[in-house]
Amino acid sequence: MNTVPRDPAALPRLLLTLLALALLWPGLSLSELDLTALFRPDNASVMGGFLAGFWPPAHDASFLQLLWQATLETLAIATAGMCLALLIAMPCALLASRALSLSALPRGGRPAWWAQALRWPVRGLLIVLRSVPEIVWALLFVRAVGLGPTAGVLAIAITYSGMLGKVYAEIFESVDPRPTRALLGAGSGRLAAFAYGVLPNAASEMLSYTVYRWECAVRASVVMGFVGAGGLGQQIDLSLRMFAGGEVASMLLTFLVLVLLADRLSRLLRERYT
Amino acid sequence: MSIRLDGVGFVHANGVQTLADIDLQVAAGERLAIIGPSGAGKTTLLHLLATRLRPSQGRLELLGEQPWTLSVRARQRLRARIGLVHQSPPLPPRQRVVTAVSAGRIGYWSTLRALLNLVHPLDSGGVRDELARLDLADKLFERCNQLSGGQLQRVGIARVLYQSPQLILADEPVSAMDPVLAGHTLALLNREAAQRGISLLASVHAVELALEHFPRIVGVRDGRILFDRPAAEVSAAELQALYANAQLQQAPAPAMAPQPLMPRC
């Protein structure tokens, strides 16, 4: 045998490489990627000066007071936003879930077509609510209600109600349906059937996810502050614009500590109660 | 002299003396089989010869060099001249056979060439010829996780043959194969080694296969060499002593029901 065997993977690999190269060129030009921009003298000196200002981090009394207020504001935005989100999510989840369907009783768990169709609008609403990034909502609300924490609270309320609603509906559908079906079959109202049949089993999973989402909300609140929705983020944005490196350093450190604490608290609650 | 071991011993990390007082000389082009019960230290001996382990006592000379007195780079060059067939072939499951076998020559290639070969096999003809000797030519572009245990072992052997070393060390190279295939493969290994003038040391589990294919037999038990003689001169008594309290056959005999103790008056 003197012929060289043909590699079946050669052509696909070649095509893939060519495709990657063909996409790389416009990709580079569109994203204007330029790592050297970081090292250009005027940029580097700006960044260097800014970073030099990081040390020491600002720690004068009035600034620390401001920092404390901003942190509390961030926590408050996250908590209030989650509370509102819960108020919207619970009814939506109850409406969207198939767990409380009366038409499903004689059909072994699958609701009739018209019962499914009635649930679609609610499900669609939940999808739309959670697909648009919360920061977009924040920006919209800042334009509508002005700068400050209200925009942040509303943005979290809307986006997270979509996330909570979808996950709650799935949790309701994943628990054992028999107690609920028994109750519904015995003529109980849907809300009562939910409270006695679904809630006891679903409660710990719901709590776990809600606490996890609260932790995400704390981080999101800081990020939304950049578009004027109050809290720590808004302060970081202001200090960045003023090139106050020391203040930005303190605030970044505070942010890191806040995120760490929120993570610990969330883990503690989840371990204790689920 | 291809291999020379003088008083070599090895102490395991947990303090157990796995090998002691090993004296062995192998001329260039010689072929020998290492036999012995499980846990005797056959694998340890082969790994010492492959420079994977460092001897705790004694002097080791391989292909004219003392590997542990060399620099790292020189030792790597020496290792390229020694091929180890592993008991369980260390081949990534999703790698294709052609790449796995061609990896045998990485010791001779520049890094650039090795990386290019990864993307597109540069010598698939040579690899195919090597696999053809082991009846695996049709598996050239298959992935390793599509092969059986015996086929994988043969790929491991093909890799070492492709490496064209001066010394082949084989650690139970046919353990996953049926007796017919095992005999066939050992015959092939011996034939190739004889043709290319390669020294061959193989540890073999089945004594009959060892006696049939290898001109020289070394018996190892409890970390020591019990006997070292030509295959024709190995006596049944020596084999008995080697495997005392162990099974001679590869397949374990069915357990016998315990005999009731009959009192004799």
Place this chain on the structure above:
Amino acid sequence: MTRLVNGLLLAALLLAVVWSFRFLDLEFANLASADGLSQMAEYARGFLSPDFSPAHLAAIGRGALETLAMSALGTLLAALLGLALALPASGRYGALALHASRLVLNALRAIPELVWAALMVLAAGLGPNAGTLALALHTAGVLGRLFAEALENTPSEPADAVRLAGGGRVAAFCYGTLPGVWPQLVAYSLYRWENNIRMASVLGFVGAGGLGQMLYISLSLFQEAQAATLILAMLLLVLGVDALSGWVRQRWVSQ
């Protein structure tokens, strides 16, 4: 005893919620008033008739491509940087390198993409370059940690065998370790791309280019109709990338 603790905790939670609302002094009364609602309705009405004019759609097309390029190249850079940091972080080069690289990875991860974008705008100027770099840095932290875990859990025998046959370290890594972890590397990277396309859309808010920057501008100029089209475009882009990434993962990674 546990009942008491649970009860106290519940009370504490409720107190925290009530305090939050009081602290923020939210002007819900104002919002919910007839005046406030009509203002909101007026604002919302502007969004109900999106601008589909060809000029605007062309601009959106370019912005979408910019955002797509940002997310793709940012993720690619992040994968390379993440792999480079994952090697020491998996313990290959000793304890000092392990802790140092893990510290770097954690720092990169902890800072949100938007903050990175703001910093990069400062360091490299306005435009999509800042966004790409920001995504690359943050995602490198995420991917680096995932890659390090994958490298730790992969068997070392294949690479050891190549080294034992005289191969160099680079070749041993590429022939022995990389084939084993490759599917995981690709899967994680594709999954992060799905996340990054969402982030790339909003990084423009701090000046990092793409659809986000266009949205910020049109909202600042109170051009609700244009903003509505932009938000729709963002949604389509996110759904498209999700679908593409899912298809690639299914076709080539899960085997």
